[in-house]
Amino acid sequence: MSAYNSESALARLLRPHYARGDDEARALLREAFTLTGDLQITGTTLPVRLDPASAPRRSNALAALCVDLTDTATRYPGTDLTLAYSIKGHGANHGRGSLLIRHPGDPTARGSPFSYDEPATERRKPCLVQVGAASARARRAIGQRDLSAR
Numbered sequence: 001m002s003a004y005n006s007e008s009a010l011a012r013l014l015r016p017h018y019a020r021g022d023d024e025a026r027a028l029l030r031e032a033f034t035l036t037g038d039l040q041i042t043g044t045t046l047p048v049r050l051d052p053a054s055a056p057r058r059s060n061a062l063a064a065l066c067v068d069l070t071d072t073a074t075r076y077p078g079t080d081l082t083l084a085y086s087i088k089g090h091g092a093n094h095g096r097g098s099l100l101i102r103h104p105g106d107p108t109a110r111g112s113p114f115s116y117d118e119p120a121t122e123r124r125k126p127c128l129v130q131v132g133a134a135s136a137r138a139r140r141a142i143g144q145r146d147l148s149a150r
Contacts, residue, residue: 010065017064019057028053032062037088046081049088063090 010029015021018028037050050066052059066085074083 013068014061014065018061021061028058028061031058032065041081044080044082045084046076046079047084047086049086051088052090053087059087059090063087066090 007026007029011021011025014025014028018025031053032050035050035053037048039046039048050062053062063086066087069085070083075081076083
């Protein structure tokens with residue numbers, strides 16, 4: 001039930017950015033949940049960079065959703081890291097702060113706060129689902145380790 005409610009909330013956020021949002025929001029979210037992407041800790045930020053979707057209009061809608069999600073300044077559970085979502089190659093700002101992340105081979109990416117040419121970048125699939133699942137697994141593992149130490 002909570003997964004359905006979470007998907008519904010994401011679909012409501014997506015609809016204003018996607019012309020076919022009323023009909024296809026959930027289908028686009030299902031695609032987003034399977035996109036590959038990159039995670040890298042940068043200071044107190046955990047950027048989640050998703051690969052583009054199957055069509056540019058879908059990527060644009062997801063990029064706008066990423067801006068909305070980033071604007072919530074959500075903390076990764078159990079840490080002080082703030083999640084920052086983006087779609088590679090999209091700097092959708094829609095009137096708000098832009099999160100434009102350049103390709104690792106782009107020379108302008110060097111020295112930027114979101115430079116991804118360092119070896120700490122991790123490849124994950126699927127990113128949106130993986131962040132929540134990894135957090136839950138880590139909390140369980142820490143809890144089990146604490147119980148076994150007693």
